[in-house]
């Protein structure tokens with residue numbers, strides 16, 4: 583039994599507290615794909631951010647690598663019910679990428695190599711909640727897990743953490759992405775079990 | 782630039798995996814239906830699609846160009862179907 587007293591800031595929560603409703607723990611890292619694994623060379627890689635007025639900001643792989651990076655340890659939750667605790671990623675905070683981007687947008691559509699898309703409120707990408715991740719567990723992020731770079735938004739179901747990220751389109755109005763068009767929840771908060779539309 | 786692994790070698794399934802959820806929608810075996818790809822114009826029997834999934838949903842891709850042709854999601858209380866990648870769905874029917 584766990585007699586650890588909680589109630590002051592900073593104490594890590596126990597494993598049970600870290601598992602959202604309807605989820606089970608896995609030590610594996612299952613691969614879910616809606617298409618073939620994209621193999622994107624660093625030479626060809628370009629990350630873009632487009633604002634609602636059409637302004638485009640781009641980063642080559644070298645430019646992305648030159649940005650300040652963070653190593654973060656987070657729990658991830660897949661809508662197919664697995665959760666994985668204490669995953670370690672390295673990447674660039676969206677706060678850094680979007681620092682010089684002027685926008686009035688409230689929403690973002692994230693685009694992947696291979697055509698996948700997912701939509702999020704812009705505020706969920708800011709304030710230390712999202713990264714463009716290119717490292718996993720001390721290594722380069724492998725293609726089957728979304729390398730060379732993927733979005734990482736651990737507080738939402740993992741389909742929002744688009745693999746093979748290539749661009750972020752900032753939008754004034756919300757618009758559904760690949761799975762959000764087809765029955766999945768628009769927001770996808772694992773703690774409110776927002777798996778499907780109407781949840 | 783994206784280099785697909787050739788059309789479909791990483792697809793774990795073919796279109797027969799779609800028979801189950803699609804049978805809840807259609808009163809016929811839709812795996813023998815022929816879909817025409819909006820991207821490349823090729824015809825393909827649903828059973829021959831390169832299918833990814835089954836979770837979070839089934840994604841059937843064109844055996845010719847790998848575009849998404851058919852998507853099916855089974856939520857707890859509904860079946861969602863997207864045929865946006867096809868221009869037509871042709872189903873064998875009794876002669877009249």
Ligand SMILES: [Zn+2]
Nearest residue numbers: 818821843846
């Ligand atoms: Zn095609």
